[in-house]
Amino acid sequence: MSAVFTQVDVRALAPRPRPIEESVTVGKDILELLTGSMYVDPLVIYREYIQNAADSIDEAREAGLMFNEEAGVVISFNHAERTIILRDNGASISAADFVHRLVNIGASQKRGKKLRGFRGVGRLSGLGHCQELIFRGRVEGEAKVSEVRWDGRALKEKMRDPNYSGDLATLVKDIVTQTRVPGDGYPERFFEVEMRKIIRSRNDILLNEEAVRNYISQVAPVPFSKEFSFAKAIEARLTNHGVRPPINITLNDGRGPIYHRVQDRIPFSDTVTDTIRGVDFIELRDSDDEICAVGWIADHSYSGSIPKRLGVGGVRLRVGDIQVGDEAILAPLFAEPRFAGWAVGDIHVLSSKILPNGRRDDFDATAAYIHLQGELSFHTKAITHRIRERSGQRNQLRSVQQHFGAVDVWLNAVAARSMPKIVLKVIQELSRSRLECVTKEAAKFAPGSEELLATNARVAQVAKMIEGLPAHGKGKGSNVLLNTDLEHPISMVLKTILSSTKTPDAGIELSLQVLKALETH
Known part of the structure; x- marks a missing residue:
């Protein structure tokens, strides 16, 4: 005979919950x-x-x-x-x-x-x-x-x-x-x-008026400076999306109104300054394909992490044109968090489903905010790609400048002293070799870019200078020294000296010493 089991719903036997009767005290x-x-x-x-x-x-x-x-x-x-x-x-x-x-x-x-x-x-x-x-x-x-x-x-x-x-x-x-x-x-x-x-x-x-002014320029709904080249375009775009007009904020320090933190120029130091060359406007949509945020990201050289003391760096998040969090709020969305401080921009959150937390140092962790972060991650990836691309361009430009620097030193040395014919010939050939390196590096620049146009103009100028070198030296040198055969052993020695020494000038000096020693023998 098989056993019969009866299943009892224990929850049904539990007493029904009722509101508390005790008074609630909110303490001091x-x-x-x-x-x-x-x-x-x-x-x-x-x-x-x-x-x-x-x-x-x-x-x-x-x-x-x-x-x-x-x-x-x-x-x-x-x-x-x-x-x-x-x-x-x-x-x-x-x-x-x-x-x-x-x-x-x-x-x-x-x-x-x-x-x-x-x-x-x-x-x-x-x-x-x-x-x-x-x-x-x-x-x-x-x-x-x-x-x-x-x-x-x-x-x-x-x-x-x-x-x-x-x-x-x-x-x-x-x-x-x-x-x-x-x-x-x-x-x-x-x-x-x-x-x-x-x-x-x-x-x-x-x-501290300076600290207060700097802080307000970052977090408050103040206008852009009229000297910021992209102010009107940004303000027009934000107005079209319902972002309310800015307000005027002044301190009694006699320095006039406070403006938005961003200007045309980003002064990294007394000697290094970057310039904002344009802005990219973006629109972000929620899971219902409705616009939930709009903003802009500046286009500049991405020369490095923008000094925090400037209060400029970072793509900031704003609600009602009031900043939420700080310049590092998007850092977790970058493959390398340090890159968050290289960019400049503002994202204005429009969705009523995405609300700042009580401290306004971040947003409430809702599904809508998580979706927004996912959309923003596509842009942080694009920023990372642009940073690496600009870094490569700077390396190419430095290589070009180094080649030009070597040629300048050689040509200045020619103009400053009497040279045996073979030294002139070697310098001429080494200069041409440097220009070939420049041409290869310049080929990596974007077509029509300022770097490419400037480099091509400089190549033409230097090539003309090389062709204008005197046909022979004014030194008294021997037949060996006047030899113009670049495959001659002495020529090969001089080429090696010139290309191996730490500076071109040192190479020329050492070459002259070698030639002088040969003359005495």
């Missing part, structure tokens, strides 16, 4: 994470506040509000007071909403509105770097200015106090105050962030 430590630990680089606070200002300016543009001056941000430094103020002329916040919007944490109203900031935490990024963080603003028609103050010193005291048991909401109420101040001296419509008593960081970088 979360505020420390948001203000001190979330962002590693202190300069990130400029990106966060400029990002919010750019969104406010876009809101003003869409609402048809007028700008008394260029739409943008003014950043003022007061070194004596260790204070920084960032003021924009965007839509601002009305008095009715001011406190509510500036004390809520992680409750942004921007999500889903195609604005740059949408998590509602970036505005607190400055609190960990100053003793007092102040927000001020008003909209047109309001007589007074609304003000909210976050006390950074009180925050640190309560964070260190083991007896303080308040949760996040209680902590915010304990360290934040509000007021309305007279509007005299303030613009009719504005919003500003003031950071008082900036805490010293490495190299006091937050109050």
